[in-house]
Amino acid sequence: MKTTVKSTNPSPKLNPLPSHQPSTVRRQDRRTAIILFALCLGLYSRTLAPGLLFGDSGEFQMAAWRFGLAHPTGYPLYLLLGGMWQHLAALLGVDPAASLNWFSALLAAGAVAVFYLAVLAWMPKRVTARVAAFVVALLIAVNPTLWSQAVVAEVYALHALFIALFLLLTAPNPPISNPPISNPPINYPPRHLLILSSLLGLSLTHHRTTLFLLPGLFLWLFWRDRSWWQRGKTWIALVGGLALPQLLYVYIPLRSGFDASPWLYPRLGGEILTLYTPTFQGFVDFITGSVFAVSFFSPAQALARMPEAANLWLLHFTWSGIALVLLGLVVLIRGRRWPLLLLTLPAALLLQIFNLFYGIGDIYVYYIPLYLVAALWAGCGVDWLIGVSGRRPTTDDPRNSQLAKPIPQLALWFVLFLILPASLFVTHFPAMDQSANNAARAMWQTILDSQPPDNAILISNDRNEIVPLYYLQAVEGKAPELTGLFPLLTPEERFTDVAAVTTTALAAGDRPVYLIKPMAGLESKFDVEAATPPLVRVVGPVGINEINQPTDIGYGPLTLLGYMADETDGGLALTLYWRVDEQLTGNYTTSVQLFDSAGNKVAQDDRPPGGQFYPTSLWKPGDIVRDAHLLPSGSLPAAAHMQILLYTQPDLNQLAPALEIRLP
Numbered sequence: 001m002k003t004t005v006k007s008t009n010p011s012p013k014l015n016p017l018p019s020h021q022p023s024t025v026r027r028q029d030r031r032t033a034i035i036l037f038a039l040c041l042g043l044y045s046r047t048l049a050p051g052l053l054f055g056d057s058g059e060f061q062m063a064a065w066r067f068g069l070a071h072p073t074g075y076p077l078y079l080l081l082g083g084m085w086q087h088l089a090a091l092l093g094v095d096p097a098a099s100l101n102w103f104s105a106l107l108a109a110g111a112v113a114v115f116y117l118a119v120l121a122w123m124p125k126r127v128t129a130r131v132a133a134f135v136v137a138l139l140i141a142v143n144p145t146l147w148s149q150a151v152v153a154e155v156y157a158l159h160a161l162f163i164a165l166f167l168l169l170t171a172p173n174p175p176i177s178n179p180p181i182s183n184p185p186i187n188y189p190p191r192h193l194l195i196l197s198s199l200l201g202l203s204l205t206h207h208r209t210t211l212f213l214l215p216g217l218f219l220w221l222f223w224r225d226r227s228w229w230q231r232g233k234t235w236i237a238l239v240g241g242l243a244l245p246q247l248l249y250v251y252i253p254l255r256s257g258f259d260a261s262p263w264l265y266p267r268l269g270g271e272i273l274t275l276y277t278p279t280f281q282g283f284v285d286f287i288t289g290s291v292f293a294v295s296f297f298s299p300a301q302a303l304a305r306m307p308e309a310a311n312l313w314l315l316h317f318t319w320s321g322i323a324l325v326l327l328g329l330v331v332l333i334r335g336r337r338w339p340l341l342l343l344t345l346p347a348a349l350l351l352q353i354f355n356l357f358y359g360i361g362d363i364y365v366y367y368i369p370l371y372l373v374a375a376l377w378a379g380c381g382v383d384w385l386i387g388v389s390g391r392r393p394t395t396d397d398p399r400n401s402q403l404a405k406p407i408p409q410l411a412l413w414f415v416l417f418l419i420l421p422a423s424l425f426v427t428h429f430p431a432m433d434q435s436a437n438n439a440a441r442a443m444w445q446t447i448l449d450s451q452p453p454d455n456a457i458l459i460s461n462d463r464n465e466i467v468p469l470y471y472l473q474a475v476e477g478k479a480p481e482l483t484g485l486f487p488l489l490t491p492e493e494r495f496t497d498v499a500a501v502t503t504t505a506l507a508a509g510d511r512p513v514y515l516i517k518p519m520a521g522l523e524s525k526f527d528v529e530a531a532t533p534p535l536v537r538v539v540g541p542v543g544i545n546e547i548n549q550p551t552d553i554g555y556g557p558l559t560l561l562g563y564m565a566d567e568t569d570g571g572l573a574l575t576l577y578w579r580v581d582e583q584l585t586g587n588y589t590t591s592v593q594l595f596d597s598a599g600n601k602v603a604q605d606d607r608p609p610g611g612q613f614y615p616t617s618l619w620k621p622g623d624i625v626r627d628a629h630l631l632p633s634g635s636l637p638a639a640a641h642m643q644i645l646l647y648t649q650p651d652l653n654q655l656a657p658a659l660e661i662r663l664p
Helices: 022-046 055-065 076-090 096-122 127-141 144-150 156-169 190-204 208-224 232-255 280-288 299-304 306-334 338-357 363-390 406-432 439-449 463-474 498-506
Strands: 391-393 401-403 457-459 483-485 513-515 526-530 536-541 549-555 558-568 571-580 589-595 601-607 624-631 641-647 659-662
Touching: 022 096, 022 127, 022 144, 055 076, 055 096, 055 463, 076 096, 076 156, 076 232, 096 127, 096 144, 096 156, 096 363, 127 144, 127 363, 127 406, 144 156, 144 306, 144 363, 144 406, 156 190, 156 208, 156 363, 190 208, 190 232, 208 338, 208 363, 232 280, 299 306, 299 338, 306 338, 306 363, 306 406, 338 363, 363 406, 439 463, 457 498, 463 483, 483 498, 498 513, 498 526, 498 536, 549 659, 571 589, 589 624, 601 624
Parallel strands: 457 483, 457 513
Antiparallel strands: 391 401, 513 536, 526 536, 549 558, 558 571, 571 624, 589 601, 589 641, 641 659
16 A cells, blocks of 8 residues: 655745755855846936035035035044045046945945845745845835935935845844744844944944834844843943944044034134034034924824825835735734844834924935835735745645746746836936936036125025035135025024025125025015126115105004105006014015095005015014015006005905005
């Protein structure tokens, strides 16, 4: 009688990688990672910004070159590495601004390659894992936020590399075998923990959101080694690895000062503004970012941001990708793959909650670690789908299974799953392509060609527009005596808005003041005159000597000092002069209506006083404001009286009852 011996192993066997050739497997995976690196570097170099940039990128391009300081929290590691890279590239004749853009491309490509290895290390050791890891690595490569940071000088490509390395170093070694996956507790070697904690310590010197990785790290560590906290060597490795890299922050006080970081010490007349206070409290405020005075939203406001967060997830993953992420989570839970869940789920939840509450405009870049974790989960979903579709029972035991025709089927799945990153690539390529972005240098070349006086103060409403001036001064030595100012330069009231900044500049002495572009509405507060475009010369504050019809009538929180009417070729120019007695809390529109003696309306003009850059919400007590209107020519002689009122839109609430003024 023939006896059939059945396997007692209930776990499925999904065509594991050859165990007799581990070095070959590792070599093949490294080659795949190198291919991914090359593909990503090719993509990022094709869409790379060619040189000087606005905003934070321009600031980093300048600060790294001088081994100086950037805005809080300082980014000492990035500035040191970036500065060394810039100076090495300069030996080959590469422009410092362009070379720091290249630095981001290299870091982002490296992050994608390391992420591929990390996903592979967390997967069951089988052939489908390579397909899954490669697909989600491509998904991260064309992630529009990471891609946007890979083509400009920014800190987030390095942050992504740190996250990918963290996922790789915490993965099982050797890679986990077929499910079910239940790693028994082991003693985690202190030297391994020292490497891991040092990585996190370095990441903390770069970006503070690394803190959100720590709860998951502790849970993961307790799972791997239940008694780790009882050993002194383990504590030394953990605390020492996290703490010692923080000594990099000593770089900040050492490199403060005008020579190292001129943008932190702008000149204003005989005064030098100090944006970094060389005290212990100033140091703490700087490295924690508290000098930004960024507010956190209330729970209600955070909930109101949920649609924005949902849109970000859809933009980066689409519905198909989100389905894979959720499927991956289900696979991890059902497979009891607790180490990966404990490591990543707390960090993802904490960072997502933080992103809802943290009130900054560029919060979208804080999602990059979330996208990496989600892509890892999606990889688990992809791996499971391929495995389920390809399993068939063996003749010995239907509970065991293996892949049927693995090569053609894997190729088909690979092509199918490539649709997701391919669609993201096609959708976002036009917006990500920065290869023709020369706007910053072109703008400032035009400004400098207009030859402002050497000691001029140049003003913008946008800090990002002024930053390239610092680069041109600090790196290329151009126009060193110019001063660039913008709102919120310091938390002081004199820098609250562009009108306040202009007033501050005029009070600085005899230095000429220019706007770097026309800013509609500032002529309501200042006398301006044309200069060589795009510059506009600011002569001084509005005066009241030109009023030819004084009134001095109170109107709510304002006083109408008088008006001036002149016939011009374009019509009747009617200018009202207001004095602000109390702060206005909203933005109002002024309505001027002319009526004849019979009460018939002759003419009307409605427009917001102060325009875009000096609306009524920015008016301050004591300000004199010029409110200009244009009415049809010849309407004034036919008018007997004028009605003036200010109202909000669209609710038409009046600031005060209308003023009735009889015309002479």
